[in-house]
Amino acid sequence: MPSHGRYTGPGKGREDRVRKPTISDLAKAAGVSVTTVSHAFSGRRHVDPQTRERIQRLADQLGYHPSSMARALRSGRSGVIALASSMPFAVAAGPSRLGFLMEIAASAAMSALTRDLALCLIPPHPSAQSYGAASFDGVMLVEPMRDDPLVRHFEQRKTPIVSIGTVPGRPDIPAVDLRSRETADLLLDHLADQGCRQVAALIGASPRTSQIESAEAYGAFAARHAMRPRLILLDEEDAEATAYSQVLDLLRSDGAIEGIFASIDAFATGAIRAAHEAGRAIPGSLRLVTRYDGLRAKLSHPPLTAVDLHLPAVAEKAVGLLLDQIDGCKQAEKADLPELVVRASSQGTEK
Amino acid sequence: MPSHGRYTGPGKGREDRVRKPTISDLAKAAGVSVTTVSHAFSGRRHVDPQTRERIQRLADQLGYHPSSMARALRSGRSGVIALASSMPFAVAAGPSRLGFLMEIAASAAMSALTRDLALCLIPPHPSAQSYGAASFDGVMLVEPMRDDPLVRHFEQRKTPIVSIGTVPGRPDIPAVDLRSRETADLLLDHLADQGCRQVAALIGASPRTSQIESAEAYGAFAARHAMRPRLILLDEEDAEATAYSQVLDLLRSDGAIEGIFASIDAFATGAIRAAHEAGRAIPGSLRLVTRYDGLRAKLSHPPLTAVDLHLPAVAEKAVGLLLDQIDGCKQAEKADLPELVVRASSQGTEK
DNA sequence: CTGCTTTTGCAAATCGTTTTGCTATCCGAC
DNA sequence: GTCGGATAGCAAAACGATTTGCAAAAGCAG
Numbered sequence: 001m002p003s004h005g006r007y008t009g010p011g012k013g014r015e016d017r018v019r020k021p022t023i024s025d026l027a028k029a030a031g032v033s034v035t036t037v038s039h040a041f042s043g044r045r046h047v048d049p050q051t052r053e054r055i056q057r058l059a060d061q062l063g064y065h066p067s068s069m070a071r072a073l074r075s076g077r078s079g080v081i082a083l084a085s086s087m088p089f090a091v092a093a094g095p096s097r098l099g100f101l102m103e104i105a106a107s108a109a110m111s112a113l114t115r116d117l118a119l120c121l122i123p124p125h126p127s128a129q130s131y132g133a134a135s136f137d138g139v140m141l142v143e144p145m146r147d148d149p150l151v152r153h154f155e156q157r158k159t160p161i162v163s164i165g166t167v168p169g170r171p172d173i174p175a176v177d178l179r180s181r182e183t184a185d186l187l188l189d190h191l192a193d194q195g196c197r198q199v200a201a202l203i204g205a206s207p208r209t210s211q212i213e214s215a216e217a218y219g220a221f222a223a224r225h226a227m228r229p230r231l232i233l234l235d236e237e238d239a240e241a242t243a244y245s246q247v248l249d250l251l252r253s254d255g256a257i258e259g260i261f262a263s264i265d266a267f268a269t270g271a272i273r274a275a276h277e278a279g280r281a282i283p284g285s286l287r288l289v290t291r292y293d294g295l296r297a298k299l300s301h302p303p304l305t306a307v308d309l310h311l312p313a314v315a316e317k318a319v320g321l322l323l324d325q326i327d328g329c330k331q332a333e334k335a336d337l338p339e340l341v342v343r344a345s346s347q348g349t350e351k
Numbered sequence: 352m353p354s355h356g357r358y359t360g361p362g363k364g365r366e367d368r369v370r371k372p373t374i375s376d377l378a379k380a381a382g383v384s385v386t387t388v389s390h391a392f393s394g395r396r397h398v399d400p401q402t403r404e405r406i407q408r409l410a411d412q413l414g415y416h417p418s419s420m421a422r423a424l425r426s427g428r429s430g431v432i433a434l435a436s437s438m439p440f441a442v443a444a445g446p447s448r449l450g451f452l453m454e455i456a457a458s459a460a461m462s463a464l465t466r467d468l469a470l471c472l473i474p475p476h477p478s479a480q481s482y483g484a485a486s487f488d489g490v491m492l493v494e495p496m497r498d499d500p501l502v503r504h505f506e507q508r509k510t511p512i513v514s515i516g517t518v519p520g521r522p523d524i525p526a527v528d529l530r531s532r533e534t535a536d537l538l539l540d541h542l543a544d545q546g547c548r549q550v551a552a553l554i555g556a557s558p559r560t561s562q563i564e565s566a567e568a569y570g571a572f573a574a575r576h577a578m579r580p581r582l583i584l585l586d587e588e589d590a591e592a593t594a595y596s597q598v599l600d601l602l603r604s605d606g607a608i609e610g611i612f613a614s615i616d617a618f619a620t621g622a623i624r625a626a627h628e629a630g631r632a633i634p635g636s637l638r639l640v641t642r643y644d645g646l647r648a649k650l651s652h653p654p655l656t657a658v659d660l661h662l663p664a665v666a667e668k669a670v671g672l673l674l675d676q677i678d679g680c681k682q683a684e685k686a687d688l689p690e691l692v693v694r695a696s697s698q699g700t701e702k
Numbered sequence: 703c704t705g706c707t708t709t710t711g712c713a714a715a716t717c718g719t720t721t722t723g724c725t726a727t728c729c730g731a732c
Numbered sequence: 733g734t735c736g737g738a739t740a741g742c743a744a745a746a747c748g749a750t751t752t753g754c755a756a757a758a759g760c761a762g
Contacts, residue, residue, distance in 0.1 A: 020509060022748055038750060045402065045751095048710065067507060068486035069429055070748035072420040073717050079484030080471065099646070102453040109472040114451040118485035120431065120469045133430030134469035135419035157416060158371060269650075295450070299620075299650040329732045384742045390722060399740065404729095419720035424747050426723055 001344040021062045029062065030055050033276075041066065061199065071204040080135040081322060082120040083108055085143065086150050099265070099294035100311075101142055104164065107315035109116060110138065115323060124150070128318035138322045140164055143178075146207035162322040166209045174325055176318045180291075183338040184217030187261055187289045192303065194261030194287055194346055200250060202243055202267040210291070214263040230254065234267060243270030244277075251278040259346070262305055267306055268345075287346040289326045302344035312319040372413045374696075380413065381406045384391040394691040410557065418471060432673060433471040434459055436494065437501050439661065450616070450645035451662075454495055455515065458666035466674060475501070489673045491515055494529075497558035513673040517560045527669045527678055531561040531642075534658045535568030538612055538640045541656065543576065545638055545697055547610030550582040551601060553594055553618040556594040565614040565642070583604065585618060594621030595628075601627040604636075608639040610697070616647040619655055653695035660689055 027034040032051060039045040040052045047055075058064075072078045084099050105121060112119040120136060138160035146168035154161050163175035191199050201218040204211040215231060222229035231249065234242050251257060251274060252302055258262065262268035268290040272282060280286040282302055290297055293306035369507060376382060378385040384400060390396040391406045398406075409415075423429045436452050456472060463470040471487060480606040489511035493503055497519040505512050514526035543552050552569040555562040568584060573580035581601065587595050594617065613619035619641035623633060633653055641648055644657035 002616070023750095024748080034749080035713080035751085039711090042750075045711095046709070051710085063507065063509070066747050067424075068484055069420065069423040069427075070485070070717090071750080073748080074750050076420075076717075077484075078420055080469075080634075082469070105456070105472060106453065110474045113474055116484050118433070118471045118473060122455060122469060123457070123461045123464055133419055133422070134466050156414065158414070179543045201691065234563075244724060246544050295646050296650065299647065301652045303685075350713085374720095375718080386717080387719085387741060390741090393720075396741095397739070402740085418718050421747090422720080424718080424749085425720050429746075644739080 008071065017188075022069075023066065025066070026055065026059055026062060026064045030058050067261070073247050077137050077236060077326075078135050079116065079134050080118045080120050080134060081112055081125050081319070082139040083124045083148055084124070084139055084141055086124050086141075086145060086148050096239060099290050099296060103294065103311050104315050107312040107317055111316045111319040113147035115319065117319070117323075138162065138326045139166070140318050140322055142209045143210055160322060160325040162318050162325055164318050168207055168209050168212060176314050176319055176321060178220070178309065178314065179338050181217050183210075183291055183309070183329045184214040184261070184263070185221075186307060186338060186340050187291065187305070188217060188221040188342060190342070190346060191259040191261065191287055191289060192319045194259070194283075196287055197225070198227060198230075198254075198256040199259040199261060200232060200247075200254075200257050202232050202234055202260065202262040202264070202271065204239075204264055204267075205233040205234045206236055211263055214261075214291070226305055230257070236264065238277050239264055239266035240270040240273075243267040247271045247274035248277055251275065251280060253288065259289070262288065262290040265290045265292050265294055265304070265306070269296060269300060272300060272345075283346050293341050300345070305343045305346040306341050307338045357566055360439065371418075371588070372415045374415070374417065377406065377410055377413060377415045380409050381563040386642070389609065405525065406606060416545065428488050428677075429486050429489050430462055431466065431469045431471050431485065432670070433473050433490040434543055435473045435475070435490055435501055437475050437492075437496060437499050450647060451643050454645065454662045455666050458663040461671040461672055462667045465571065466670065468670070468674075477555045489513065489677045491669050491673055494559045494561055498681070511639050511673060513669050513676055515669050519558055519560050519563060523564075525672055527665050527672060529660065529665065530560060530689050531564035532568050534561075534642055534660070535565040535614070536572075537658060537689060538642065538656070539568060539572040541691060541693070541697060542610040542612065542638055542640060543572075544609070545634075547603075548576070549578060549607040550610040550612060551583065551598075551605075551608050552581050553585055553611065553613040553615070555587045555590075555596070555615055555618075556584040559644070562614055565612075580636055590615055590617035591621040591624075594618040595625045598622045598625035599628055608637065609697055610640070613641040616643050616645055616655070616657070620647060620651060623651060623696075634695060634697050640697050644692050648694070651696070656694045656697035657692050659692050660687045 001048060001331040023034050025038050025039045030037065030051075032055070035052065036047055036054055040047045040055045069080060083105055105119070105181070109119040110174055117137075118277035120134065122139075134158060139154050139162075141150055141154075141161060143164045144163055144167050148167070150169070151163075151167060151173070153159065161173055165171050165180070167173045188199065201214070203215050203218070206274040215233075218231060221227075232246050232250065234246060243262070247260070247270060252344070253289040260268075260271050262271055271288055274284050275282050275288070282288055289305040291307055291309075293304075293308050297306040374388050375385050375496055377389045380404075381388065382408070384506075388406055391398045391403045434456055434663060455472070458658075460470040460612075465488070468488075471485065473490075487510060490505050492499070492501055492505075492512060492514045494516040495518050497512055499518070502512065502514075502518060502521070508576065514524050516529040516531070517526040518524045539550065550572070554566050556568070569582060570580060572578075574647070583597050583601065585597060594613070598621060600612070605644055611619075611622050613622055619639055622639055626633050626637050626639070633639055640656040642658055642660075644655075644659050648655035648657040
């Protein structure tokens with residue numbers, strides 16, 4: 001039984017605030033009907049330029065702004081889209097790994113604004129049922145998991161969905177493909193190019209497309225190079241710490257490892273610490289690459305070879321796709337091309 | 352003459368999507384009036400438990416959810432608050448220095464959600480007039496400048512405002528004081544404690560409270576220690592690069608400098624590079640501290656001594672204050688206590 | 703002057719809720 | 733028997749815009 005969110009009544013203390021002028025106040029002041037005012041603003045019908053001018057002037061004078069709530073009700077669109085993620089907020093309520101999500105958020109906010117939309121950030125609700133009082137015209141999910149409760153939630157609510165990164169098992173949901181398979185191939189091939197014969201992979205255990213495809217890519221890579229696979233599935237909470245201890249074990253038990261592919265940047269940071277601890281120089285005796293080229297990869301020592309996922313472009317496409325989804329019905333699925341950024345962590349010659 | 356935002360008419364293609372059930376559909380199905388349904392949900396009047404139960408069941412069955420747009424119109428509250436910043440988005444459309452703002456955004460989003468609000472991110476609009484179609488119950492401004500156009504915009508629109516960091520010259524606007532003066536004192540005193548006699552300051556040129564108070568603190572510090580002040584005002588765009596070149600000049604022209612106080616983390620990163628270039632070891636021959644303890648400070652080499660500003664708590668307070676502002680009228684101003692985080696960049700003994 | 707179109711404007715319906723009055727019934731107590 | 737007080741429910745008026753249908757006036761050709 002869903003709680004529909006308690007309604008708290010009309011704002012207490014509303015009477016003591018000055019009432020904002022409404023369209024009929026303006027109409028009265030201008031000596032015309034509300035219809036005329038509406039048309040003067042929307043331009044959907046012609047109004048006498050002189051009248052229109054007077055209305056405009058009065059509007060400025062009175063400080064009139066059309067109520068977007070009324071407009072939303074009438075038009076059925078709130079002008080707000082949401083960005084939701086089931087994971088990163090939760091693991092990073094603190095400042096740890098906001099990078100990926102927040103880079104998307106910032107870009108999406110700008111893309112949204114240029115289309116006269118606002119972007120809402122919605123963290124995963126602890127008791128994931130009533131998502132606030134606001135209503136969204138659509139929602140963008142970032143890297144949802146298989147059977148993600150968020151997907152169910154918004155589907156049931158008939159809110160248009162666009163996923164950033166495909167939804168595992170749900171090819172019907174429109175998505176911006178993050179090209180995780182290609183990304184992983186890029187990174188693994190790079191390691192091979194750098195001469196790594198034995199490569200381990202640190203991959204997130206959650207059933208997200210990026211992790212699934214990374215694992216697949218790694219499997220194929222191992223087969224292609226007739227290499228014994230060392231696939232380490234890691235929990236994404238407390239990523240750096242668990243990566244650290246697992247990699248330390250690995251390096252100590254298996255001296256042959258020459259390269260590590262970390263599908264999450266925090267894994268890579270953990271791996272660096274482990275390598276240091278195990279006395280393996282990077283990139284001297286161990287090469288390391290990661291997927292997301294965020295602040296972490298850039299500021300790491302040594303800087304991490306990573307992939308430019310073109311997140312601003314991804315966000316832009318997601319917003320566009322969502323908009324299509326909302327009022328058109330274009331099911332068109334779009335894609336994007338990742339790009340390798342080589343840095344010291346994997347190069348033969350130190351910068 | 353303000354553009355009030357073009358209205359695009361009722362969603363095209365709306366007729367082909369299934370109409371969501373309304374309250375009167377539900378009422379009809381349950382054989383009661385809409386009033387009863389409304390009361391069944393809101394609990395503002397008693398309804399027979401049996402009736403209520405039946406309504407609930409039917410609501411689930413039909414997939415009914417109250418329209419928040421209608422609710423918003425009626426109640427005058429959209430359930431959405433906004434977070435706006437005049438600066439960081441613009442300088443960091445790319446991934447450069449999202450840290451501060453985005454840490455606040457993430458925290459604020461969670462704080463908002465626990466109060467049944469949604470948080471909108473609003474980037475500074477290039478043509479700063481029509482901020483999307485959405486309406487906000489209130490807005491949080493992060494570190495606005497003196498005479499910030501955002502302040503004017505929302506004041507004119509009578510949208511309740513709370514500032515994160517006081518607004519220079521506007522003590523009347525309720526704000527969460529970021530305690531920039533105390534923060535700067537903390538850092539400068541720490542440098543003095545570490546034995547620095549000659550300290551330079553890198554401070555942002557924009558008229559924000561944090562920068563203003565940092566400069567004041569530095570001035571007082573210099574006077575207190577009878578030290579010739581070296582105050583370097585830097586443009587915040589392209590912060591790292593300009594800090595780099597300015598600090599390089601400084602170090603070359605003034606060998607006495609023993610410590611640097613950077614009021615923005617990107618300044619500090621630039622300073623590190625400059626120090627490296629000038630052959631000054633950190634913290635061996637030059638100590639460096641910065642204000643915001645974000646990813647940059649933590650991942651820097653060496654890690655930067657910084658201040659924990661308790662941003663999640665700040666965000667929480669801002670949301671609370673804004674809520675007071677919206678429906679109560681409590682003008683109460685709140686504050687917070689910064690805390691020093693000592694790291695290698697300023698310590699006598701290397702970690 | 704009639705017929706036709708264009709221009710300009712208004713009144714009223716609509717969007718989906720919440721809230722305010724009002725009615726009706728029943729119960730128990732005086 | 734009736735007064736009071738719960739209890740349960742309904743009808744209708746908001747909330748503030750947009751949009752449809754209609755009408756008055758005006759211009760213009762025939």
